[in-house]
Amino acid sequence: MPSRPLPALFAALALLAGAARAQDSALAHPLTLGDAIRFAARSNAVAQEARDRADAADARITQRRSDLLPELDASALESGRTYNSATFGFVIPGLNPNGILIGPVKTLDLRAHAELPLVDVAAYKRVSSAKSAAGASSADAANIADEAGELAADGYVRVQRAEALVAARLADSVLADSLLGIARDQLNSGVGVAIDVTRAQVQLSTVRAQLIVQRAERDRTRLEFLRVLNLPLDTRYTLADTLDRLAPAGALPSESAAVAAALTARADIRAAQMQLESAQTSVSSIKWERAPRLAAAGDYGSIGVNGLSYLPTYTWGVQLSVPIFDGLRREGRIEEQEAGVREARTRLNALTQQASLEVRAAIVDLGAAREQLVVARERLALSQLEVSQARERFVAGVAGNLDVIQASSNLNTSRSLLVEALAAYQDALVALARAQGTITALP
Numbered sequence: 001m002p003s004r005p006l007p008a009l010f011a012a013l014a015l016l017a018g019a020a021r022a023q024d025s026a027l028a029h030p031l032t033l034g035d036a037i038r039f040a041a042r043s044n045a046v047a048q049e050a051r052d053r054a055d056a057a058d059a060r061i062t063q064r065r066s067d068l069l070p071e072l073d074a075s076a077l078e079s080g081r082t083y084n085s086a087t088f089g090f091v092i093p094g095l096n097p098n099g100i101l102i103g104p105v106k107t108l109d110l111r112a113h114a115e116l117p118l119v120d121v122a123a124y125k126r127v128s129s130a131k132s133a134a135g136a137s138s139a140d141a142a143n144i145a146d147e148a149g150e151l152a153a154d155g156y157v158r159v160q161r162a163e164a165l166v167a168a169r170l171a172d173s174v175l176a177d178s179l180l181g182i183a184r185d186q187l188n189s190g191v192g193v194a195i196d197v198t199r200a201q202v203q204l205s206t207v208r209a210q211l212i213v214q215r216a217e218r219d220r221t222r223l224e225f226l227r228v229l230n231l232p233l234d235t236r237y238t239l240a241d242t243l244d245r246l247a248p249a250g251a252l253p254s255e256s257a258a259v260a261a262a263l264t265a266r267a268d269i270r271a272a273q274m275q276l277e278s279a280q281t282s283v284s285s286i287k288w289e290r291a292p293r294l295a296a297a298g299d300y301g302s303i304g305v306n307g308l309s310y311l312p313t314y315t316w317g318v319q320l321s322v323p324i325f326d327g328l329r330r331e332g333r334i335e336e337q338e339a340g341v342r343e344a345r346t347r348l349n350a351l352t353q354q355a356s357l358e359v360r361a362a363i364v365d366l367g368a369a370r371e372q373l374v375v376a377r378e379r380l381a382l383s384q385l386e387v388s389q390a391r392e393r394f395v396a397g398v399a400g401n402l403d404v405i406q407a408s409s410n411l412n413t414s415r416s417l418l419v420e421a422l423a424a425y426q427d428a429l430v431a432l433a434r435a436q437g438t439i440t441a442l443p
Helices: 009-018 033-043 045-068 121-189 194-228 255-265 267-290 329-395 402-436
Strands: 071-084 101-119 293-305 308-321
Touching: 033 045, 033 121, 045 121, 121 194, 121 267, 121 329, 121 402, 194 402, 255 267, 255 329, 255 402, 267 329, 329 402
Parallel strands: none
Antiparallel strands: 071 101, 101 293, 293 308
8 A cells, every 4th residue: 555645643643742741632633544553653652762772773883884984093192201221222332331310201292193994894794784783673663663553553443443332322222212202102192001111111221321331431442542642641532534434345455465565565574684684794794804904004293302302203004914813702703693693584484474374364354354244234234124124013003012122132233243343344454454564554
């Protein structure tokens, strides 16, 4: 599904998230499922921590890159020293051959030093490994954001379900109240019996009790949804989507195409791939530490005695370093990193298989949910017809209201089953998007 631009709603949501002390906050725009998913992916605390870790991984790239850049430092050294002339290794005419004390000689040395690596393949490899690790960290942050979005989607559907059940119980209440009125009218006109009134009253009381429970459930799910979004619990909002507006998709996606898309788009698989690449590059960088390293260095400054006779002096050179033996430390590091490569490859294979399973299972669930939705709508239509026919018989005085009560009870159940089927279908759509790695692109 194509990604939609972030609406201006996010700015308002961010302000609300930062204004937790507000006592009368409200969302100015109806909240869509996609808006809730994307906002949760941005505002969730765990997702924010993952992004901070990704920033730290990016900083490590700069640290590794410093091995390839020149180093420049400056120093100022003021010192004093005494000498024994006998330690010079030769006799100075006119001085005691057993040595005399010379000094103290005080000097001031002002100097700048620079070093530039010329050839260091291992350093290049370390930079590549750090880049792969940073990419893995970013992909992991994206995966955690998707998980936060999935929680928001689950909360959104639960609120939809709760509100749909409240609407169903309200409709049941209207029907029960209407049947009670008919029973009373017939009793007052002398064509009805008291038992019909009593049955209608019991039915109305039952439906009202169910309505109370569903209203409490709706209020609780709305609070839980705000908690998932990390918004103040007194925030007032409305949902842009309702379950009864949901229409089943025309055709189920191809399993092979859906799995292929998931292997490309899922952030957890990208993270595992980048982790494997980072581990492999780390092994390569350690092996390249055996290669010679070429660097140029030099310093330039002025030195003088007692603040006098400052003269410029310099040193330069090109150094070739060849590692020979480090006590097998390097071999141990290679073995450790190679074990990490095997672990990363195993993790990637497991995630690939898991992604394939999740996509295929989501498609199966989506197909089953679509069929259940069709059946639930057919049952609701039949239940409504049953109530209508039983009501006509009751009004005509052909039968008592027992059939109407039973039919209305069946209608109550059918309405609940339709809500559950709609919620299951919406959950299946979300699960498929999550399995394919496109949950944040939902509208």
